[in-house]
Amino acid sequence: MAVNILIVGVGGQGTLLASKIIGGAAIETGCDVKVSEVHGMSQRGGSVVTYVRYSKEDVASPIIERGEADIILAFELLEAYRSISYLKKGGRLIIGTQEIAPMPVITGAAKYPEDILSKLKEAGINACAIDAMALAKKAGSEKAANVVMIGKMAAESEIDKEIWVNVIKQTVKPKFAEMNVNAFLLGYEA
Amino acid sequence: MRKLLLGNEAVARGAYEAGVTVSSAYPGTPSTEISEYIATYDEIYAEWAPNEKVAAEVAFGASLGGARSICAMKHVGLNVAADPLFTASYTGVNGGLVICVADDMGMHSSQNEQDSRHYAKSSKTLMLEPADSADCKNFVKLAYELSEEFDTPVLLRLSTRVSHSRSMTEVSERENIPVKEYKKDIAKYVMMPAMARGRHVFVEKRIENLKKWAEETEINRVIPCDALLGYEESGMSASGGEGLKLAGGKIGVISAGIAYQYAKEALGGKASYLKLGCVYPLPEKKIRDFVNSVDICYVIEELDPVIEDFCKTLGLKVIGKEKFSLLGEYTAEMIAKVVLGKEREVYETAKDVPQRPPVMCAGCPHRGLFYVLKQLKLNVMGDIGCYTLGALPPLSAMDTTLCMGAGIGMAHGMEKASGLLARKTVAVIGDSTFLHSGVTSLMNIVYNKGTSAVIILDNSITGMTGHQDNPATGKTLKGEATYQVNLEKLCEAVGVSRVIVADPFDLEKMREVIKTETEAAEPSVIIARRPCKLLNINYEERYDISAEKCKNCGICMNLGCPAISRPQGKAVIDNGACVGCGLCYRVCKFGAINEISGKKGGN
Ligand code: SF4
Ligand code: SF4
Numbered sequence: 001m002a003v004n005i006l007i008v009g010v011g012g013q014g015t016l017l018a019s020k021i022i023g024g025a026a027i028e029t030g031c032d033v034k035v036s037e038v039h040g041m042s043q044r045g046g047s048v049v050t051y052v053r054y055s056k057e058d059v060a061s062p063i064i065e066r067g068e069a070d071i072i073l074a075f076e077l078l079e080a081y082r083s084i085s086y087l088k089k090g091g092r093l094i095i096g097t098q099e100i101a102p103m104p105v106i107t108g109a110a111k112y113p114e115d116i117l118s119k120l121k122e123a124g125i126n127a128c129a130i131d132a133m134a135l136a137k138k139a140g141s142e143k144a145a146n147v148v149m150i151g152k153m154a155a156e157s158e159i160d161k162e163i164w165v166n167v168i169k170q171t172v173k174p175k176f177a178e179m180n181v182n183a184f185l186l187g188y189e190a
Numbered sequence: 191m192r193k194l195l196l197g198n199e200a201v202a203r204g205a206y207e208a209g210v211t212v213s214s215a216y217p218g219t220p221s222t223e224i225s226e227y228i229a230t231y232d233e234i235y236a237e238w239a240p241n242e243k244v245a246a247e248v249a250f251g252a253s254l255g256g257a258r259s260i261c262a263m264k265h266v267g268l269n270v271a272a273d274p275l276f277t278a279s280y281t282g283v284n285g286g287l288v289i290c291v292a293d294d295m296g297m298h299s300s301q302n303e304q305d306s307r308h309y310a311k312s313s314k315t316l317m318l319e320p321a322d323s324a325d326c327k328n329f330v331k332l333a334y335e336l337s338e339e340f341d342t343p344v345l346l347r348l349s350t351r352v353s354h355s356r357s358m359t360e361v362s363e364r365e366n367i368p369v370k371e372y373k374k375d376i377a378k379y380v381m382m383p384a385m386a387r388g389r390h391v392f393v394e395k396r397i398e399n400l401k402k403w404a405e406e407t408e409i410n411r412v413i414p415c416d417a418l419l420g421y422e423e424s425g426m427s428a429s430g431g432e433g434l435k436l437a438g439g440k441i442g443v444i445s446a447g448i449a450y451q452y453a454k455e456a457l458g459g460k461a462s463y464l465k466l467g468c469v470y471p472l473p474e475k476k477i478r479d480f481v482n483s484v485d486i487c488y489v490i491e492e493l494d495p496v497i498e499d500f501c502k503t504l505g506l507k508v509i510g511k512e513k514f515s516l517l518g519e520y521t522a523e524m525i526a527k528v529v530l531g532k533e534r535e536v537y538e539t540a541k542d543v544p545q546r547p548p549v550m551c552a553g554c555p556h557r558g559l560f561y562v563l564k565q566l567k568l569n570v571m572g573d574i575g576c577y578t579l580g581a582l583p584p585l586s587a588m589d590t591t592l593c594m595g596a597g598i599g600m601a602h603g604m605e606k607a608s609g610l611l612a613r614k615t616v617a618v619i620g621d622s623t624f625l626h627s628g629v630t631s632l633m634n635i636v637y638n639k640g641t642s643a644v645i646i647l648d649n650s651i652t653g654m655t656g657h658q659d660n661p662a663t664g665k666t667l668k669g670e671a672t673y674q675v676n677l678e679k680l681c682e683a684v685g686v687s688r689v690i691v692a693d694p695f696d697l698e699k700m701r702e703v704i705k706t707e708t709e710a711a712e713p714s715v716i717i718a719r720r721p722c723k724l725l726n727i728n729y730e731e732r733y734d735i736s737a738e739k740c741k742n743c744g745i746c747m748n749l750g751c752p753a754i755s756r757p758q759g760k761a762v763i764d765n766g767a768c769v770g771c772g773l774c775y776r777v778c779k780f781g782a783i784n785e786i787s788g789k790k791g792g793n
Contacts, residue, residue, distance in 0.1 A: 011548065023194055023356060033194055034322075035356040039656065040219030040299030044576060045752055046548035061455035062322075062355035062448075065523045067536035078546070084537040100767075101755045102546035107584045107747065108756070110544035123537060142766065 002055035009075030014146035026054035036062040096132035144183035151187020200323035202227030204330025209367030212252035218264030221292035242267035256370030282341035286334035305493035310470035409467025416459030442484030455522035553769035555720035558694035571597035575620035595627030622652035636685035688714035729770035739782035
């Protein structure tokens with residue numbers, strides 16, 4: 001059975017880089033990997049979903065569908081809330097607590113839902129929340145919030161810490177390598 | 191070596207390995223990265239053309255010149271390039287020619303979801319369809335061999351999910367393919383009636399030969415099921431779908447491209463598959479034999495029933511669109527439901543989840559212009575680019591979006607429908623779109639004595655597709671400096687004497703200019719010039735709203751800047767999201783929005 005990791009967020013939050021790192025780490029373990037990305041219009045501040053699937057056997061579809069995600073990595077609170085139908089029963093939801101108001105909320109046509117975290121708990125979802133922005137800032141840049149989130153997930157994964165660190169170093173620009181590794185470690189220990 | 195390649199990257203790799211030396215394209219999601227990856231190979235000359243028709247003609251010319259050449263476009267781009275395609279099918283090629291066309295099922299970033307396979311059939315051009323990145327690379331290489339062997343352009347049909355998914359792909363060395371000699375041959379290359387009649391005979395013969403090839407080729411292959419599974423053995427409920435009524439029966443699936451992956455995901459070894467790598471022409475015998483070898487056969491294809499209709503004309507009993515949608519993308523879930531009657535248990539999505547549509551970036555140069563257009567209550571004939579987002583609330587200042595370059599022609603048509611409308615209508619179009627296919631419509635306005643006002647949103651880039659250069663940016667796809675088209679002079683040259691350049695953030699002036707130009711009984715062009723925020727534009731200031739001075743009038747909220755929201759009554763600026771463009775500062779009538787010095791910290 002494939003391991004299915006869904007990454008959700010808002011266009012511009014770095015879901016593409018996150019999927020590259022997770023895919024890269026899975027390859028290192030000798031798995032077949034498929035990653036599916038979003039380019040184009042939704043990159044302009046819309047909801048974005050990126051998929052990573054890996055398995056010791058061949059992976060067919062690059063897409064994770066409803067009820068199939070073992071892990072959802074949500075970079076934004078509302079997007080976490082939006083994504084739950086994709087979570088496998090008993091799957092893990094890791095949430096970055098950043099809140100970004102979508103345009104219908106900004107214009108007053110809709111409300112940003114309140115108490116999302118407690119609603120998720122009530123629904124029986126195995127969720128945890130982490131202030132990835134704050135930890136990323138500590139590492140040197142809020143932009144590394146995505147890598148903090150990967151750290152949090154990696155701590156629960158079967159893939160070795162060293163593999164993650166190496167893949168991060170290979171994936172990001174050399175001058176940001178150290179900062180990203182620090183962000184990863186902060187997430188890993190959180 | 192095996193690498194995790196994006197589908198588009200694998201297409202580029204295939205072109206590289208096949209010895210391609212010329213590439214021309216116009217960007218369009220989901221095809222854009224093909225050309226961007228190709229441009230990273232020094233051995234390949236790669237360019238952005240102003241539109242897909244030009245790109246196809248350049249690639250065709252390169253083929254005649256003896257080179258293996260490629261061009262790439264999105265599905266609607268092939269509408270633009272259809273004219274050269276249909277006749278290049280007659281002339282055939284010299285060096286191999288591959289035209290990649292990426293369909294956008296589900297319309298992630300498009301105005302329609304047309305099925306490009308119809309073009310293969312109507313232009314009688316061979317079409318291959320890969321299902322993952324490894325296929326992408328291999329099929330491109332095969333396409334060049336077929337192109338030269340059968341003397342035909344080859345269409346490579348992609349889809350959003352194939353183009354934008356990564357999967358493991360074996361990469362190898364580049365073949366050394368010498369550029370062939372060019373030989374004059376008017377019977378082959380000059381398509382006037384007498385010669386074209388001869389070539390049409392050739393085309394029909396070629397299709398017959400390709401049909402024979404399609405029966406033999408390994409890219410049309412059968413993947414047998416694991417075992418004969420009845421519904422009891424497969425553990426499905428008795429209320430199962432169609433496939434299960436035949437206990438012990440054999441399920442067959444005919445599919446191609448990404449739909450094959452969904453089917454495989456849903457049914458695994460429970461079904462046998464005929465995976466078609468060639469979607470035109472289809473292999474009659476292979477399909478017939480496959481359908482006859484199973485007890486029930488599904489045709490699983492997104493969008494139109496192309497394979498299904500073919501099966502039905504052969505009198506074969508297959509199940510297709512009566513069970514599967516004509517709309518959007520397929521999922522393994524829906525296939526499993528139809529074929530196996532399997533339902534999934536999922537967490538319900540809450541009812542109170544607001545939508546998150548895409549928005550113009552904070553600091554987008556277009557925002558000022560649309561704010562003014564809304565105030566002036568004009569009819570805005572729109573076009574295709576980031577600025578199409580100006581149609582959504584709160585800006586809500588665009589009436590139409592049809593196709594690349596349409597807005598200018600439509601504004602002229604509005605005027606011809608009613609002279610009064612001309613005074614209330616403008617066309618808006620981006621710089622790249624204007625050069626793609628707007629300039630001809632502007633010429634039409636002048637020639638036919640129209641008086642429309644056209645606004646060119648000159649943000650100095652092709653924004654929506656991810657910042658590609660174009661003839662007005664002064665840079666080539668390879669990043670070299672080049673001649674920069676002067677939009678003012680171009681508009682003057684087609685006969686527009688009223689050409690005004692204005693800053694879309696200078697709201698007063700913009701308002702005046704638009705008013706004057708819509709009232710003018712002459713054609714005019716307003717160039718709203720300010721670069722895209724994402725082009726390393728750094729504004730020094732940051733802004734903040736004083737809660738004391740703010741009267742809660744909501745004017746700044748009408749800008750639709752994603753950095754401004756009103757969480758508890760009064761408007762606030764998110765310091766992390768604000769890029770300091772100052773537009774909100776310009777619209778606030780109460781001086782409540784202030785500059786705060788210094789850039790935001792942390793980045
Ligand atoms: S990419 Fe540029 S043009 Fe497009 S919305 Fe953002 S700032 Fe505006
Ligand atoms: S200055 Fe105002 S309009 Fe510009 S990005 Fe900041 S909040 Fe948005």
